[in-house]
Amino acid sequence: MRDGAAYDEIADWYEAEFLPQRALAEDELEVARTLRLLLGPGDGPCLEIGCGTGVYAEQVRALGRSPIGVDLSAGMLRYARDRLPTVWADAGRLPVSDGTLPAVVAVMVHTDMPGYAAVLREAARVLAPGGVFVHVGVHPCFCGGFADRTDRNAVLIRPGYRDSNWTKESWTDRGIRDKVGATHWPLSELLQMFLDAGLTFERFAEGGSPTPIVLAARARRSG
Known part of the structure; x- marks a missing residue:
């Protein structure tokens, strides 16, 4: 996970200004629909990797599951603690025993994690037999420093999609990426990370x- 200091610096802005603005766009992202489709109803704990301020906890809870959040930003966790139980930790070294969790999710955070391959290996490690991992993230083909989304009906894709990199370039100055940056992987690299981590895909959604x-996937630990 990227150093939490960058998110510590914007935590108050994120909670007070960005979240109200983002709430208006949630239907556009379709995160709630995607979690219902891919995570689905269940019980027991569901670990949210990179939980931030815990804004998706209610959507996980609505499915009957008990959300637990892990994040590296103490500033973001100050707000998350009012929404779900939290742990301050690096997602690449989860303080969780092997094979113990029925569900793990990562929602709109993989671009914050330059070591996402290690995060996926950790997700696979902590999943119980039959457990499910759900990834919900920005669509690598249509979102990134190379994509200008000023006109939602005519997204402009510039050269750069094929480059794996970190950048603060963004089509808007009202979002997060121009403030903390983002890591991009082409679709093929991102999907290969799941396979290398020992995860088997079951379903996709956009x-x-x-x-x-948004591009989302449901996977289970292989073997």
């Missing part, structure tokens, strides 16, 4: 229109 904003 969210947002007319051009997808």
